Amino acid sequence: MPATLRTSPTKCVHPLGFRYNASKTLDTRSKLRYRDDLPRYEKHALSVSNVRWLQAIRRRPSDPLFRLERAARLNSTAFVNALNSIHWKNVSAADFIRAIRMALSVGAHVAARRLAMEGADAHSNNTQLQKYARVLAPPKPLPKRERSNLQPKANIEWLKANRERYKGQWVAIKNGVFISSAPTYKALVAELGHPRDRGILLTPIY
Amino acid sequence: MLLNFNDGDPFATGAASYRYSQVAGSGDASRILVQIEVDGEPFEAILDTGGGYLLCSPELADGVAIDPDNALDDLWIRLPGFRMRGTLHRLPITLKSDGGDWGEDYTLEVTAFFPDPNQPLDVDSLPYSYLGMHCCMERFRFAVDPCPGEERFYFGACP
Numbered sequence: 001m002p003a004t005l006r007t008s009p010t011k012c013v014h015p016l017g018f019r020y021n022a023s024k025t026l027d028t029r030s031k032l033r034y035r036d037d038l039p040r041y042e043k044h045a046l047s048v049s050n051v052r053w054l055q056a057i058r059r060r061p062s063d064p065l066f067r068l069e070r071a072a073r074l075n076s077t078a079f080v081n082a083l084n085s086i087h088w089k090n091v092s093a094a095d096f097i098r099a100i101r102m103a104l105s106v107g108a109h110v111a112a113r114r115l116a117m118e119g120a121d122a123h124s125n126n127t128q129l130q131k132y133a134r135v136l137a138p139p140k141p142l143p144k145r146e147r148s149n150l151q152p153k154a155n156i157e158w159l160k161a162n163r164e165r166y167k168g169q170w171v172a173i174k175n176g177v178f179i180s181s182a183p184t185y186k187a188l189v190a191e192l193g194h195p196r197d198r199g200i201l202l203t204p205i206y
Numbered sequence: 207m208l209l210n211f212n213d214g215d216p217f218a219t220g221a222a223s224y225r226y227s228q229v230a231g232s233g234d235a236s237r238i239l240v241q242i243e244v245d246g247e248p249f250e251a252i253l254d255t256g257g258g259y260l261l262c263s264p265e266l267a268d269g270v271a272i273d274p275d276n277a278l279d280d281l282w283i284r285l286p287g288f289r290m291r292g293t294l295h296r297l298p299i300t301l302k303s304d305g306g307d308w309g310e311d312y313t314l315e316v317t318a319f320f321p322d323p324n325q326p327l328d329v330d331s332l333p334y335s336y337l338g339m340h341c342c343m344e345r346f347r348f349a350v351d352p353c354p355g356e357e358r359f360y361f362g363a364c365p
Binding site: 199 | 310311
């Protein structure tokens with residue numbers, strides 16, 4: 001038996017099995033003088049691992065988002081790195097949408113917007129992608145409107161003055177005038193009927 | 207008095223009082239609560255420069271009609287602290303000024319996220335809407351005066 005194998009406590013720590021992959025960077029390999037110094041089953045396992053590696057390359061899906069999907073399971077940084085490694089020129093509209101949805105689900109919101117813009121440019125006839133680009137676009141100022149009758153300052157002054165009294169309650173106020181209070185939002189809405197279209201502020205006080 | 211640059215150009219075109227208060231889940235830390243107007247109705251929203259979108263409370267989402275042509279529905283979204291299912295939608299909101307010397311209101315169209323009411327989400331766990339930075343506050347100027355008794359939120363359009 002070669003000297004190097006005598007010094008290692010076991011010939012191989014792994015039992016030979018179907019899922020056994022020999023390490024290609026096995027420390028002991030560099031110390032061996034001859035290829036035949038490896039134990040018999042270790043040599044076999046190395047060849048099996050090479051075959052599996054080749055099979056994995058052959059069976060790799062042609063899906064361009066394959067790497068993106070794998071990165072999405074990790075974190076947003078890995079996702080953005082994978083995103084930058086993809087050539088988006090020939091990607092279909094459906095794949096753009098898939099990538100945008102993935103980006104949103106991992107929290108890569110800037111990347112989602114970028115993809116939506118690029119997708120909308122590349123597929124200008126696709127209504128879905130146009131919608132994604134529209135919804136994820138930066139905020140847009142709108143023309144001035146006639147000032148409404150709402151008085152936020154009056155509401156805030158009331159809330160500051162009455163905080164201790166209504167702590168833990170939901171309150172309904174309109175332009176600084178108290179309307180009602182209840183322990184929960186649902187109870188307050190039930191008491192008021194539907195409060196919309198009346199300019200009533202419903203808010204909890206902590 | 208509104209804020210101006212050295213050359214006299216306005217930095218802010220409106221300013222509003224805000225509430226600096228504890229909210230559910232914030233422990234003893236306080237949050238800046240500004241008043242916004244959506245469809246003519248007042249709502250309080252937390253200023254959240256670390257977040258994204260206008261994250262709508264179920265109360266705000268209650269009465270807003272969602273146009274399916276401008277909505278991305280059945281999305282999973284990860285925002286700091288949680289992951290939620292819901293709909294993204296464009297929504298016009300108005301930042302209300304105190305009026306008079308405090309300038310005028312500012313209306314803009316932002317992207318709002320409406321959490322799906324069918325997922326396990328207690329109304330009381332999200333009582334306020336959140337004004338996030340991305341897709342919401344990223345295209346207007348703002349400043350905060352935190353001096354006690356003088357709390358004011360300044361805002362103005364980007365050129």
